[in-house]
Amino acid sequence: MSFTELELIEIAHTALGSYLLDVNEVSLINNEYNATFKVTAADSTNYALRININSPRSAENIRAEVAWVKFLENVDGILTPRPIANRSGKFVTTVTHAHSGRELNCILYSWLDGEEVGDEPTLEQLHALGQAMARMHASSKDFVLPSDAALPSFQDPFWETEDFLLSDKSKLDSGEKDLISAAFKKIISRTDALYSRENPQIIHADLHGWNMKWHNNQLSIFDFDDSGIGLPIQDIATALYYLDTPxxxxxxxxxxxxxxxxxxxxxxxxxxxxxxxxxxxLNYLYETKNQEHQEMIPTYLEETLRRLRVFLDS
Structure with missing residues (x-):
């Protein structure tokens, strides 16, 4: 289900009641996959509150995210927000939406200064991204999840998310499904080969310009909601996907x-x-309740099928 802005603000205030904060202002700044709020306390300190309204992430997944972000705080050359514990000393706050009965997981982070890098990163910013990614990979290769935390495996072809392309929930025709199925067979074979040669580790898996800020010539990284157990080359490829030029x-x-x-x-x-x-x-576009994103499907699907034909012929 979708939430109105008023409902989201009410949920945010309920969640914030679990923290030792004297809240002055709550502003909705992003309402797409998840809802993100800028929270200003009475002492003018800013925070970022994320409410997982669409993400299937469990409390165990979020605990893993928090553990890794806290680990990265101590790695030189990596700037991330700081997770904030609630009154109970926990980092995951669960709020029940009265109307739907849904339980929504929330997490509070310190605020990162600067502007989002967005769709037009400079070469300097991309160089900094490459450095930060390399430091994350190098420092985290032996990182071990806490016993109460879990993350999906990216060896799985759908990264352990629900399949909306080939399952009974698919809205694709038989020809489209056949093409996508053939592509996945090739993807699975090559992915398994990569995993046979390299040990998987925790990776961010969503490093693009809207998950980064630039301030005083320094790059900071946030939104670890998609992190999982994968290969560094998967992280690199995901970041390259969003770039436009050689x-x-x-x-x-x-x-x-x-x-x-x-x-x-x-x-x-x-x-x-x-x-x-x-x-x-593409799988996400068929999953999401975001109408603006759903409207992208016809054009995105057509281009995807074209690229798949080239991929399968190569």
Missing amino acids: EQDEAMLNGYTSVRQLPPHTKADLEMLLIHRRLML
């Missing part, structure tokens, strides 16, 4: 290699991972 790709990859070597991979591996990302986003 110069942008080069800037990000040069930033990465200034810190550590790229994971072993072939050009075909990277092309496969880019196609996989597009299929994951």
Whole structure:
């Protein structure tokens, strides 16, 4: 179900009652996949409250996210928000929406200064992204989740999300499903080969310009809601998917290699991972209740099918 802005603000105030905060103002700043609020306390300190209104993430998933973000706080060269515990000392606050009976998981973070990088990152910002990503990969290769936390495996073709492309819930015709099924067979085979050569680890899995801020020539990273257990090359490919030019790709990859070597991979591996990302986003479009995103389906599907034909012929 979708929520009105008034309902979301009421839910936010209910959640904030669980924190040791004297709240002065609550503003809805994002209402797409999840709802995000800017919260200003009486002492003028700002916070970011996220309410998972669409995300299927469990409390165990969010505890894993928090544990990793807290770990990254101590890694040089990586700037992230700080998770804020509630009155009970817990980082996940669950609120029940009275009208629907739904339980909504909420998390409060410190506020990051600066502007979102957005769709037009500079080469300097992309170089910084590559460096930050490399530091995350290097520092987290042996990171162990707490016993009360869990994350999805990205070896799974749908990253352990619900399948809206090939299952009984699919709205695609038989020809479209056959093409997507053939692509997934190729993707699964090559992904399994990558996993046989490299140990999986925790990765962000959604590093694009709307999950980054730029302030005083420094990059900060937020929105760890999609993090999971995968391969660094999957993280790299996901970030590359959102770039438009070879110069942008080069800037990000040069930033990465200034810190550590790229994971072993072939050009075909990277092309496969880019196609996989597009299929994951197509699956999301069929899953989401966001009307603006749903309206993208016809054009996005047509281009996806074109790319799949090229991918399968290569």
